[in-house]
Amino acid sequence: MKLPKVYEPGLYENDIYALWERSEAFKPSGEGDPYAIVMPPPNANANLHIGYELTAALQDIATRYHRLKGDNTLLLPGADHAGFETQSVFEKHLAKEGKSRFDFSREELYNQIWDFVALNRGNFEKQMRRMGVSCDWSRFTFTLDDRVVKRAYKTFKKMWDEDLVYRGERLVNFCTFHGTAFADIEVVHKEEPGKLWYLKYPLTDGSGELIVATTRPETMFGDTAVAVHPDDKRYAKFIGKTVKLPLSKREIPVIADDFVDPKFGTGAVKITPAHDQNDYEAGKRHDLPKITVISTDGTMNDETPEEYRGLTVDAARGKVVTELTEQGILEKTEEHHHSVGHCYKCDNVIQPLLRDQWFIDMQPLAAEAIKALQANKITFYPETKKDQLVSYLEGLHDWNISRQIAWGIPIPAFQNVDNPDDWIYDERVGEELITIGDKTYHRDPDVFDTWFSSSSWPYATLGFESDNDQDFKDFYPLGLMETGGEILYPWVSRMIMLGLYITGDIPFKEVYIHGYVMAEDGSKMSKSIGNVVDPLPVIEQYGSDALRMGIISGRSPAVNRGYDTRRVEDARNFANKLWNVARFIEDRVGDVFAGAATAEPETTADHWVLSKLQHTIRLVSDHLEEYRFSEAYEALYHFVWDDFADWYIEASKSAPNADLLGYCLEAILKLAHPFAPFVTETIWQTINDDDTSVLATATWPKAADFDNKKAAGFEEIKAIITESRFITGVLKAQGSTLYYTDVPVLTENAALISRMARLAAVTEVKDGTGLYLVDTKYKCWLDIDAATAREYQGQLAEKRTAQEALIQRLETRLSNKGYVDNAPKKVVEETRQQLVEAQDQLESIKTEYERFGSQEA
């Protein structure tokens, strides 16, 4: 097959992916150890962004490497219903049509979103194919698939039976725009300028007043106490008395609680148990009533005076301040920076509101997870993430899993219509009312937090406790969980906790946390700024392999870095290099040879290239075993480009070893396949007439035998060529002749040296004349006349100075008794050896320098 000069990925990529699917290359088939990755499922409803390319690339490189190694390898794909995310997208869609979620029942909304997702779905599957992800599509799992839902119910039931899940009225983080509660971890805290208002609360008995400081005066309608520190002498006499709450007629007690910081504000704080977490806790301790004054839509409710009802929180605040000012109750106002919780989606201020919700008692789960982590049962890349996770788990609060949205898995719980405290577990969530005996129960209208069901992802996808649990037996615990740092807490931690709780084993053995792909200038990518990079046009322009290699190159785990077009270009060039290496070799060897080529080194260069290949195989393997993707890529890149293309191919033009060229090409294609799956497979198909042979399921290369001494001999030849190139370059003396004394290896490689150094001839002599080479241990001269060579003296002088400095350093080191006595013997020996070599070389340089010096005289 005649290959075109330039690799054009667009001509081959789709066919290659189809070939892989046709040949079922991505089904687990290895006989080695199991190695499975379950992909963090992308949102079924969204297009994949450039960050997903990084995830996909890292997982796919690991997967393809293990598959080639012969492991029983599985990359399992999926998609996320992304409950709240998707519903808010759908609500925007409704808003465009002038509708809102309130126009529909929960069932109607659910069905509409289902259709909406079905319509927009499928895009990401195409995109993942374009990215070359080698996942087994037959195992594709959607987070609303029956087995996932069933799994969530089983987990909930187990927790229900074991009293890990409870229903209770708690202060929850509520978004009044979206009308749902969130878990603590979903709230975004922002440091903001605000105000601290000082309000006078008069004592009921007229004995004076207390001044309280608050950032939220509008909640004063819900105040049920004023608290001071028990040791605060200023207020000791007030404790036990009552104050009259301004703007309402209620009297509230003054209590003592040591959570109060006497140094903050006035040291007296109003207590609003229904709208502040601290106050809620204090209220519990002192058995205070909880008065809710803000409703779920974010307006003041009927507990407030008539003129406030229906006002938004902000408006109410303004009105309260105005009124208090008029009544002389506002003592003063201060600027005050504080942290305020926001909805991560709409940025509205989160209101702490009292709600009945389902909570999971996290203590026992976290304790087990901490134990497993501290026993190092899971390896983290980078390892600092482990400690971060442990300290997160140590401070974990109970988890609110109720969400007031339609798009999700309904909670299988029903409430007795006659007895609000009577809740039962039942999976008949399709029905709103059920009857058991003479009791009627009403379904909980809420759905699970998406993270609750996806915490079971590692074993739910493998069919744990289902009719077909072979995958679970084969692949659990998973090999690797590869994901971004933003879901270390909300997802990775919970998978570990629930994995241990449900299966008794860790869900995965390794966790790799990648950094984010930032915009080219290093800032965050965001749709509103418009600096988002779409992966597909990049793939169109440069090829899928180029984007893959470009995006992983130079990246370390958990380090954010900007997207860099130059790296992608460079990777595109590398793909083209592979292509042209193949073109050259196919030209020499013929089309069909895969598997037939054997490694029988003949020339010095042959031995050398095999030594380099062996080294590279080991390097790439070692790096990939430890997930050093960028380093592995770099090792491959340098071998292919610098060693193989620039030296070996050039050398082979003088003495081609067709078999060995073919052998090396095969090895290179295999080594490069995880990084550049498309171009390597495309080439592979051109060197195989057997169309059942697929590179994706080939075997990782093994090193061939070679002679170390001969391999080292080629390093001398390289040195001679490099120095000759340098000298002839500086002196513009191309076409010189190289003389050398009796050295067989130079005789063998004379043609090669002549060609690569662009010399007229390489001739053996008894005694040479001209410019003596100093970088090789062999005796070689370039036949450059004295006058021209004198120009080279400057270069020699620099070289001599550098060499003398080096020798100075080495001698100082060796004359240091501390060094010789303390450093490892091996290191000292190396230094001695180095000194000897440096001195020899200095002698050569000196002799050469002085020779031209004397000729000059």
Next chain:
RNA sequence: GGGUGAUUAGCUCAGUUGGCUAGAGCAUCUCGUUUACACCGAGAGGGUCGGGGGUUCGAGUCCCUCAUCACCCACCA
């Protein structure tokens, strides 16, 4: 308020447990169309490793301190 990470060439970053003259890619400069590739080849220049102190025979690497930046966590009214 706590915690973590970062600071190395013009740019983006490597540098594994302290040990050869600190590396890579891109960018820059010079030369070159030699029959795989100009998405190419040959060569060159460029860093007192953020500042200061310490440990050590030896520090980019370990310790202390200062500075700057980034991120995460946290219920200061």
